[in-house]
Each structure stands twice: as structure tokens, then as C-alpha cells.
Amino acid sequence: MRSHYCGQVTETLLDQDVTLCGWAHRRRDHGGVIFVDLRDREGLVQVVIDPDVPDAFASAERVRNEYVLRVIGRVRRRPEGTENPNLPTGAIEVLARELEIVNRAEPLPFQLDDDDTSEEVRLRYRYLDLRRPAMQERLRLRARVIGALRRLLEERGFLDIETPMLTKATPEGARDYLVPSRTHPGSFFALPQSPQLFKQLLMMAGFDRYYQVVRCFRDEDLRADRQPEFTQLDIETSFLDEQGITDLMEDVIRRMFAEVLAVELPNPFPRMPYETAIQRYGSDKPDLRIPLELTELSDLMAGVEFKVFANPANDPNGRVAALRVPDGGKLTRREIDVYTEFVGRHGAKGLAYIKVNDVAAGREGLQAPIVKFLPDEVLAKILTRTGAENGDLLFFGADSAKVVNDALGALRIRLGHDLGLVKGEWAPLWVVNFPMFEWDEHDQRWNALHHPFTAPRTDDPAEVQANPGRCLSRAYDMVLNGSEIGGGSVRIHRQEMQNMVFELLGIDAEEARAKFGFLLDALKFGCPPHGGLAFGLDRLVMLMAGVASIRDVMAFPKTQSAACLLTQAPAPVTETQLRDLNIRLRRTP
Template identity: 65%
Template sequence: MRTHYCGQLNAQTIGQEVTLCGWAHRRRDHGGVIFIDLRDRQGLAQVVCDPDRPEMFKIAETIRNEYCLKITGKVRARPAGSTNPNIASGEVEILCHEIEVLNPSITPPFQLDDENLSETVRLTNRVLDLRRPQMQKNMQLRYRTAMAFRRYLDQAGFIDIETPMLTKSTPEGARDYLVPSRVNDGQFFALPQSPQLFKQLLMIAGFDRYYQIVKCFRDEDLRADRQPEFTQVDIETSFLNESEIISIMEDLIRTVFKEAIGADLPNPFPRLPYAEAMRRYGSDKPDLRVTLELTEITDAVKDVPFKVFANVANSENGRVAALRVPGGASMTRGEIDGYTEFVGIYGAKGLAYIKVNDVHQPNETGLQSPIVKNLTETALTTILTRTGAQSGDLIFFCADKTKVVNDALGALRVKLGHEKGFVNGNAWEPLWVIDFPMFEYDEEDKRWVACHHPFTSPKDEHVDLLATDPGKCLAKAYDLAVNGWELGGGSVRIHRADVQEQVFKALGIGEEEARLKFGFLLDALKYGAPPHGGLAFGLDRIATMMAGAESIRDVIAFPKTQRAQCLLTNAPSEVDEKQLRELHIRLRNVKTDAKAEAKA
């Protein structure tokens, strides 16, 4: 039906007769000559309709926005001074010979070039929203990214194997999406949070190198970078150690960024132990574009009269840290109060500060702050030395539980860095975070929980700690962060049944529960399971970052809202009583009328 896409027209096509198909982006009547901007997935083309072809011109007069059109005409150069360098076909236009309305359109609820649309309007009218040029670009970028992953993995000997969508519920992390079984009364499948166990089984089965671009599901609270259903590039390989897996995955992500957007990532990526990342940046996915760093001062304030610092510094899980802001002494009290309010989001009770007016006088003469009089000169000297403070700087302080301090100052570091220009100017800053702890202690449940998942292997030298001191046990785990976003995470897996059983025991999972939930894995590990490991990249997040979008909803064709709803189809929705009966389900806490209750 068509000979070219709109975006394929250029100076080399001048003189050719072409047929285009697309939508009327805009129609303009210029004193007897009608211009139609025709749009397809490749871009825009300007169509000129002259009145010397009366039949064609009469149709052109009826065209309105979003009419689906087929246009035949001759490519010619645009008149001098009317070229448009912002579009691919900006040097040329099409003199229209024939025009056919393939389908008219009712008036759209919004203009497709309106950049101030609410997300609710966009998601409710997602089909039209997807026609917008920016969304077309985003979806094509996502496709190029996925294909770059496939090409690399195919060439590296990985094979694409599908794993089940209906599987066993093993609620160890986020909540599962449950699917009732009609033919097995009272029993449920779960939609997979990850193909984790199946890809391990594929390694035991001898497939050596596996990958899959796969949908996963988690019933959890949503944010800009979360969706109830998301897509990951799932990868697993055998007979490689932790460092070798990282090297392959690093080369993969460098190749993907180069092919998809032409970006050159550094070679090699830096590697940073988890403990150091938390100490310096307060985050296990630090944005290395920001040049600010946290400074540890817990030991320096244990004996100061300022009890807010001293009490925390002497507590078992307390941290006192500082964040130096070069030139920050010029900040107003209003700005400081604003940053204090910001860290409150992360649970911080306050944000102390010192303005360094004269770094050579570590006392109330050279330092301006309500807390200076309650800090010893020794402590102040240590703080100035460790932070590298200079006259004219400002130092923020946070004292609380370690997690609160890390979350609060880590977020403040990024906010200040980008707002005040403390960035290094690099477009992309990738980083491997390694040597994660195996476990973290859940204060509410009073037990150890897995930092990654319970199938992550401990460091060889830490296996004995599983029984004696789980909190000191480090894992063969690694995450890839780029510009403050976690793009992927993985680990070397446990390939011996006895070690897996020790990990379950450390997690408080008894033998009976382990057999019930993971017996199939424990049995498979006993049949000569090879050493294996892998990683999963978040395709949605990678595409979002490459596109410079604010939310992953901008790179997903039909996303859910933060309430896990699809505004286009009005899902989730109620189902009728017959469907519920077939599934052996009766709803609780739902208002029903007397007739519905009688049917039940």
C-alpha cells in the first residue's frame, strides 16, 4: 500500500513518485493551498495540496486531525527558507496527486503535540498517546535495546528458553499474584516474580547458557520505577566464577548502550564493595556523577556534650555522618530548613549544620551553628579535617540509626549535587557494587532475611559463618548501578544441597517448610549440579534511562497506574458470580445485594 515511510524522504528522493500512509497530524489552509503534515512511526512529511487537482483538493478540505490517509504524490524540494531541520524529511515536501481517506476520526480528546497532558488523560487514552512522536521514539528505542541484548547473547552462545508463567507460590520476598486453579479445588498457582528457580534447574539440566526476555510479576507498592508486571532480561550460565560473570555482563551492557543509543560506557566499570558504597554514598546504587561524599564521624563525637550526637554514636546500630557542601555557607536559613524537611521523608528527625566561616578557627569564632558550643574543639578539628572543609563551606550532619542516616544523607547528596551543580559532567557513570551481606536482620520479625534471595551463594570463606554469625557472612552477589539506578542484579548461586540447607536454616526455614516449598530444587541439586550464576537486567529501567523519561510508564506500551490499574481497559474489574463459583471462590468484605447473596 505504501512505498515509503514519511521519515525516509529526503533530498535523494526528489523527483520520485511515492505513496505514503499515516495520520493527519495537522492540516493548514494557506489561502487556497492546503498543507497536511502526515505522520507515521518514522516521522512527519509535509504534503502540499494544490487546487489545480479539484477532486483531490475537495477531499483535502474535509481532512481533520487523526484522519487515517493514503497519499500519492511527487517529492520535490521545499522552497528556499522553508526547510525544517528538526525532522528527517525537512528538506522536501510531497506535491499531492491523490488522497484517500482510509478512515476518518472523531475529534481527539487532546492535541498530540500538547506537552502538558496529565498522566491520567494519557493513560485513559493510551492508544492516542502512543501515536505521539515521543512515545513512538520511546517504543522503538525499547525495541532496539531488546534486540541488542538478543544479538549479543545469541552470539555469545546463550539460548532463549521459556519458563512457566503459572508456577508455585514461594512467598519469601514481595507478595505473589495468585491464580486460582479451577480443576484443583482450593489450590493456587502464582505468577512468577522471577524465573530464578527454573533457570537454576536449566543449569542443572546441562543447558550451560540461558537467557530470556520475560515478564515478571510482583504485588507490591508502586513508584515511578516500579510496575506490577515488568520485563527483565534474565541470564544464567554455568562453570564461570563471580568475576567472569561480571566481565561478560559488563561487556554486554556496554554493547547494548552503544548499539541502542550510541553511548560509549567506560571500560572497565569500577567495582565497589557494598560496605564502602554505603559509607561513602549512603546507597548501594550511588550516582557517581555527583561529586559529594559522606564522611564518617561516629567515633569522633562519642564524648561530646551534644547528646543528639553522643547518644547515637554510643548506640549499637547508630551512625553520625557529615556531608560537606563546598561554598554552602551562603545558603539561606530557608534553604537549610527546606533540606531539613526533605530528609524527614527518609525518617531523619533533623539535620544539623555548621557554616565554616574560617576553617582555621575550629570554635564559635570561625564556625557558625547552634551546635558548635556543644562540640569539643577536638571533635570540630577532626570533622573539619576528615571532610576536607574550606572557609565558605557548609557541613550537614545526620545522627540516627545507620539505615536512616544512609537513606537521608544519601538522598540529600543526590539532591544537592544536581541542584547545586556538584556533578562531574559525565553522561553515564556505571558501577558494580559487590560483596553484599548475605543477610539483614528484620527487627519486626526478629529473624534474618536474605538481602538478595535465599539461593545466593556465600563467599567460600564465609560458609562456616552461616551457623555461627550470619550477620558477618558476605555473598557472591553483584549489582550494576548507572547514574543512581539499579539496572541489574545477580549472584553466583548455591549449587550444593548441604549449603542450601544451611542457608535455609539461617533464615529460619525449617526442614519441613524447605521440603514443601523448595523440595524440587533440593532434590535437583543432588544430581551433580554445576557451579552457576547469573543476573537479571531491568529492561523497563534501562529503556527509561536511555530515553531520558521520568517514569517507566513512558517506555511501556500499556502500563498500570500507581494503584496497579489500567485506565484504558478499566482493569482490574469485577467478575460475575458464575466465574467465581467455577473457581470455588466466595468473596469476603464485599457489599452485595440480596439477590447476589441468594445466588451464592
């Protein structure tokens, strides 16, 4: 029905006939001549309808916004002074010879150029929201990213292999979406949280370089960068250690950024141990564009009488740290109160601070209620260690290490953006040397920090068992601008090590056999050393598009409550469907 997309009609087609299809973006009647901005996924072109072409003109008079049109006409240069330099098609226009109204449109529930439309309305009428040029460009970007990644991986010998959507429930750190089986009454499939075990089995089968763009599902509480169903680029390879895997994946991401955004990322990406990231930035995914850092003060506070600092300083699980804000002394008390409320949402009971008016004046040059509780020598060491200068502000965190890290880590990001401290556009980073396990105080048990198939940095199971709290894993995360965009590890490839890790995690032999018997069996039959990672494509494209939510780079996302406003899912099903599945619902109060 068409010869060209609207956005492709440029000066190269001058004096040529074109046939275009699209939506009426805007119609203007200028004293007898009608102009229609015709829009499709590639862009916008101006169509001119002259009264000298009566049939086309009569049709144009009936056109309203979002009518679907087909136009046949000749490309000509716009009159001098009417060009639009903001459009690729801005130097030309199409003089219509024919104009067909293919379909009419009722008045829209919102205007496509209204940026203040609520997200609820946008999701309810998502097919209209997706007509907006901004949304179309984001999905086009997404397609370019995925296309480039596929090609770059296949150039390096990776095979695209699909894994099952209906599988078995396994512990991955979140709740599974369960699917009842009609043919096996009382039994359930689970939608995959990731293809983790299947891709390991593919390594055991000899497909030493696998990838897949795969949909995954997690029934968990949502945030701006999470959805119940999401897309990841899943990768696994054999006979490479963590250095080889990360070098390979870093090269793929660097090449993709260069091709899609014309951005040159650093070569190589910096690497940072997990412990360093936590100590300096309060986070295992630090945004290195922000120069602020945490300073450890626990040793200085261990001997002070001020219990707000002394108690956590003397607690093995506590921490006292400071965050220096250059020139932060200009912050008002009202602004500091806002930040105090902010850290409270991350578990902090308060936010102590010191304004540094004059370093040379010692105590007299410091302004804050807490100054009177700290000895002169401690204050002097705080100023020296933090590198404080005149006009700076020091924020303090004193609590459990987790609360201090969460609160000051989040405050660091907030201040960086509020005060315009973000430097540079892109800051990639590998975080490495993660702990293998973390202790769960509530359940009094060890949990895997990544997942139970991650290999420790030692090959001796007895060494892991003897001191799990000090054991490091062969895991790695790729971080970009403070967001984890990819994570993975070298996997356990020996059955004895896998059995021992299951045991440490409280999974006894009977449970391990019931849940993972197929994996344990496969490990016995010549399993190669292997590892991989998965990139969160939604989050990666979100960062590349410069938007704040992954919902803005997904065609049909869910809400924060995991509902689809467009289709009204989830929804009740009939009694017949439930009976076929041998399911009876409890009555809801």
C-alpha cells in the same frame, strides 16, 4: 497500501512517486494551496495539495487533525527559504496526485503536542498518547535495546528458553499474584516474580547459557521505577565465577550502549564493596556523577556531652556522619528548612548544619546553633576530616545507621541535582561483596539480603552457620547513575549448603521440602556451579531515554495503585466465574 514510511522520504527520492499512509498531524490552508503534515511512526513529511488536482483538493478540504490518510504523489524539493532543518524530511515535500481519507477522527480529548496533559488522561487514552512522537521514539528505543541485547547474547552462545508463567508461590521478597485453579479446587498458581528456580534447573539440565526477555509480577507498593508487571532480561550461565559473569555482562552492556546510543562506557566498570558504598554514599546504588560523599564522625562524637550526637555514636547500630557541600554556605535558611523537611521524609528527626565562614578562625569562623555544644578539638577534627573550606556547608546526620544512610544518601542526590553538581552523563558501577543476611529486629530473624539461593563466599556451611552476620555473599549489582539496573549472584549448587541456608532463614526441613523439594532433589543429581543476573529492562530504557518514570517507556503501564485506566482493570467478575473457581467473596463493608 504504501511504498514508504513518511519519515523515510528524503532527497534520495526526488522526482519519484511515493504512496504514503499515516495521520494528519496538522493541516494548513495557505490561500488556495493546502498543506498537510502527514505523520507515521518513522516521522513527518509535508504534503502539498494543489487546486489543479480537484479530487485530491476536495478531500484535503475535509481533512482534520488525526484523520487517517493515504497519499499518492511525487517528491519534489521545497522552494528555497521554506526548508525545515529540524526535520529529516525538511528539504522536500510531496505534491499529492491522490488523497484518500481512510478514516475520520473525532476531536481528541487532548492535543498530542500538549506536554501539560495529566498522566491520568494520558493513561486513559494511551492509544492516543502513544501517537505522540516522543512516546513513539521511546518505544522504538526500547525495541532497539532489546534487539541489540538478544543479538549480543546469542553471539556469545546464549539460548533463548521460555519458562512457565503459571508456577508455584515462592518467597522472593514481595507478595505473589495468585491465580486460582479451576481443575484443582482450593489450589492456586502464582505468577512468577522471576524465573529464578527454573533457570537454575536449566543449568542442571545442561543448558549452560540461558537468557529470556520475560514478564515478571510483584504485588507490591509502587514507585516511579516500579510496576506490578515488568520486563527483565533474565540470564544464567554455568562454569563461570562472579568475575567471569560480571565481565561478560559488562561487555554486553557496553556494546549495547555503543550500538544504540553511540556512547562509550568505561572499560572496565569500577567495582565497589557494599560496605564502602554505604559508608561513603549512604546507598548500595550510588550515583557516582555526584562528587559529594559522607564522612564518618561516630568516633569523634562518642565522647561529647551533646546527646543528639553522643547517643547514636555510642550505639552499635547508630551512626553520626557529615555531608560536606562545597560553597554551600550560600544556601539560605529557607532553603535549609526545605532540605530539613526533605530528610524528614526519610526518617530523620532533623538536620543539623554548620556554615564554614573562616576555617582559620576556628570556632569563631563557624556559624550554626550546634557549634556551642561541641568542644574546640572536636570542631577542628570535623573540619580536617571533612576537608571543609571557606564557604562550605556541613550537614549532619545522627540516628540509627539506616536512618542516617537513607536520609543523607537521599540528600546527597537532591543537592547534587539542585546545585548543578552532576558531572558526566553516564557512571556505571559494580557493587560487590554484599552481606549474605540481614537481621530483622521486628521478627527477630535473619533474612536473605538478595534471595535464599545466593551462595556465600565460603564453601563451609558450618562457617556460615557460626556467624551469619559477618558472612558475605557472592552477589553483585550493576548500578547506573544511581539506579540498580541489574543484580545477580553465584548460586548455591550443593544441597547441604542450601539446607543450611534455609534453616538459618527459619525455613525448617518440612517447609523446605514442601516449597522447594524439586530444587533440593535436583541438587542431588550433578548440579554444576552456576550463576547469573537479571537486568530490569524498563528501568534501563528509562535511563537511556532520559525520562523520570518507567511508565514513559512502557506501552501500557499501570498507575501507582496498580490499575489500568485504559481497560479499567482490575474489575469484578461474574458469580458464574467465581463458582467455576470454587471461590466465594467476603462482603465488603
